[in-house]
Each structure stands twice: as structure tokens, then as C-alpha cells.
Amino acid sequence: MTEEVIKIKDLKGYYRGSFGVVHAVDGVSLTVNRGDIIAIAGESGCGKSSLAELITGKPIQLLQLEGGQVFVNDLSMYELDEEFIRKEILCKVIGYVPQSSQNSLNPVKKIKALILDVMRERIGRKPKNEPKYKEKVLQRVAEHFKKLGLERFVLEKYPHELSGGMKQRIVVGISTLWNPLILIVDEPTSALDVTTQQRLIETFKHLKETGIVETILFISHDIPVLAQICNTCIIMYAGKIVEEASMDDIVRKPQHPYTKMLINSIACFNPDGTAETKLEGIPGRPPDLKNPPIGCRFYARCSSRLEKCKENYPPFFISRTNNTPVACWLYEEGGDY
Numbered sequence: 001m002t003e004e005v006i007k008i009k010d011l012k013g014y015y016r017g018s019f020g021v022v023h024a025v026d027g028v029s030l031t032v033n034r035g036d037i038i039a040i041a042g043e044s045g046c047g048k049s050s051l052a053e054l055i056t057g058k059p060i061q062l063l064q065l066e067g068g069q070v071f072v073n074d075l076s077m078y079e080l081d082e083e084f085i086r087k088e089i090l091c092k093v094i095g096y097v098p099q100s101s102q103n104s105l106n107p108v109k110k111i112k113a114l115i116l117d118v119m120r121e122r123i124g125r126k127p128k129n130e131p132k133y134k135e136k137v138l139q140r141v142a143e144h145f146k147k148l149g150l151e152r153f154v155l156e157k158y159p160h161e162l163s164g165g166m167k168q169r170i171v172v173g174i175s176t177l178w179n180p181l182i183l184i185v186d187e188p189t190s191a192l193d194v195t196t197q198q199r200l201i202e203t204f205k206h207l208k209e210t211g212i213v214e215t216i217l218f219i220s221h222d223i224p225v226l227a228q229i230c231n232t233c234i235i236m237y238a239g240k241i242v243e244e245a246s247m248d249d250i251v252r253k254p255q256h257p258y259t260k261m262l263i264n265s266i267a268c269f270n271p272d273g274t275a276e277t278k279l280e281g282i283p284g285r286p287p288d289l290k291n292p293p294i295g296c297r298f299y300a301r302c303s304s305r306l307e308k309c310k311e312n313y314p315p316f317f318i319s320r321t322n323n324t325p326v327a328c329w330l331y332e333e334g335g336d337y
Contacts, residue, residue, distance in 0.1 A: 010069075017062050026238075026289075028068075051219075055070055057070065072094060093181045099187045102159075115174060116137060223262070241327065243258075245319075265280060295311045
């Protein structure tokens with residue numbers, strides 16, 4: 001029997017400010033089971049990072065919960081107080097590596113000082129025997145870092161003395177110190193060269209294989225990276241989920257018109273270096289989420305749109321090819337597109 005780690009029901013999260021109201025996450029429902037490695041993919045601005053923030057129960061400033069529920073390990077996140085989330089949820093149940101996480105390392109502090117700050121925040125008080133506590137903590141951290149291919153000397157370094165890949169692995173290491181039930185990583189391979197990307201992917205695989213982390217929610221716009229590690233893929237567009245299927249089906253047999261165009265926009269090459277398929281872009285631009293359309297949000301860019309798509313947002317239908325949910329009127333009668 002599968003065990004649900006995350007269950008999200010009709011989640012809505014909007015940014016509110018002088019700029020207006022942005023419907024960043026608008027009616028998202030999904031389930032993550034123990035042992036899953038799930039990808040959330042889509043172009044920039046589709047709501048991937050906002051969804052991750054909402055799952056933690058402590059979203060960034062301006063992003064507000066507007067409706068729906070988030071359950072993590074059977075706990076309703078927005079019925080818990082901040083102190084409980086800080087002490088009992090973050091790090092212990094949810095490990096979170098936010099976007100541009102390398103920038104979270106204080107440039108004027110050594111890595112060990114930063115980690116000790118995190119530990120103090122974690123326990124919510126100053127330890128009684130601080131010298132002994134520091135020694136014990138740093139020994140534990142050094143052992144954990146070694147599993148990620150980081151030697152103890154990095155604890156004595158300042159961030160500017162380390163490469164981008166090392167800094168990213170340090171953030172991942174800090175986020176997994178307590179062996180969280182689920183690790184949420186947001187664009188961890190961005191701004192890294194392909195060799196460093198590959199090493200980081202191997203790090204995530206190692207975390208899973210050794211049981212340090214059982215479940216991973218991997219957020220990225222980079223489909224080729226996701227295909228190397230994830231078993232399931234959720235496609236988001238303009239604040240909504242439009243398709244969910246196995247990673248292999250998303251890459252080889254995409255169903256939603258947006259997913260098809262997204263896959264066709266990725267460069268694929270034959271062994272001899274020639275292009276496997278003609279590279280195609282997605283025409284137009286995403287809708288303004290301050291005033292989202294009432295119908296399908298991909299309507300203006302879709303070459304297969306129907307008249308009803310303009311006025312009615314589609315529910316999920318089951319694709320006959322993949323036997324998976326697709327939010328598209330083209331599948332209303334159980335057909336294929």
C-alpha cells in the first residue's frame with residue numbers, strides 16, 4: 001500500500017502587492033507518495049517555484065495562501081503554528097533547496113559558522129555546553145558531507161573560495177542533515193556547467209539509494225535533466241497542472257498540446273551530431289496571470305484549439321494512449337490527439 005507524503009487539494013496561492021494580484025498557483029491538486037521522484041516542469045513563470053514555497057507552509061513575502069489545503073505527512077500545514085513548522089517540519093520532514101540557493105551562503109562567514117547558525121535556529125535556543133556542541137555538530141556534518149563527496153576542509157572555507165557545484169552540494173548537504181522525509185529542490189542545476197550538473201544529479205541519486213532521502217520533488221524547466229532522475233513528471237502551465245504521466249511518456253508520448261510543443265522545443269541530436277528533429281519554438285506568450293483567461297490558458301498559443309476552449313477551462317480527461325490525466329478538451333470523448 002502506498003503511503004502519501006504530500007497531498008495537495010485545490011491549492012491557490014496569489015501574489016498581492018501594489019502591482020495587483022498575480023494568480024501564480026491556481027487550483028492545483030497532486031499527491032506525492034513515499035519513494036517517488038517527481039518532476040514539476042514548465043517554462044519560467046508557470047508557478048513551479050511558488051508551488052514549492054506553498055508546500056513548505058512558510059511562503060515568501062507577498063505570496064499568500066488563497067485557498068485549498070496542503071497535507072505533509074498527514075499534517076495540515078496551514079493549521080500549524082510557525083514555531084512547530086520551524087522545529088518539527090522544516091529539515092526534519094521537509095528539506096528545501098530553493099532556487100538560487102548558492103546565494104543563501106553568507107559571503108562573510110565560513111561554511112561551518114553558517115551551519116552552526118542553522119543548528120541554533122533549528123533547536124531554537126543556545127546550547128548549554130556550546131564548545132562541546134559545536135564539536136559534535138561539525139563532526140556529524142563532516143561525516144554527512146563526505147557521503148556527498150565533500151571533504152571536511154570545505155567547512156573552513158568562505159563561499160567565494162568554492163566552486164558553484166561545491167556550494168550547491170553544501171546547500172543540499174545542509175538541507176538533508178536530518179534525513180528529511182521529502183526533499184524539495186528548485187532548479188538546482190541552473191547556472192552549472194553540464195559536467196557539474198551530472199555530478200549533482202548523481203548526488204541526488206546517491207541520497208535516494210542510501211536512504212538519506214526517500215522522496216524527492218524536483219522542480220526544473222530542464223526536461224533532459226529531469227529525465228535522468230525522475231520517474232513521474234507533472235507539467236504546469238500558467239499556474240495550473242495540464243498533464244501528469246511517467247517521465248518516459250512525457251518525453252516520448254506527450255499528450256497535452258503544450259507538453260508536445262515544450263518537448264519539440266528541446267534540441268535532440270543523433271550520435272553523428274546532426275539534429276534528430278527540427279527545433280520548434282512555442283509561438284506567442286503566456287497569459288497575464290493578473291487577469292487570467294476564463295477558458296484554457298493555452299488557448300491563444302494552441303494550434304489545435306476548439307471553440308469551447310476559449311470560454312471553458314477543461315477538467316482532466318484520461319488519455320487513451322498513456323492512460324494518464326490531461327487537462328484538454330481534445331480528450332473529452334476518450335479519444336487521442
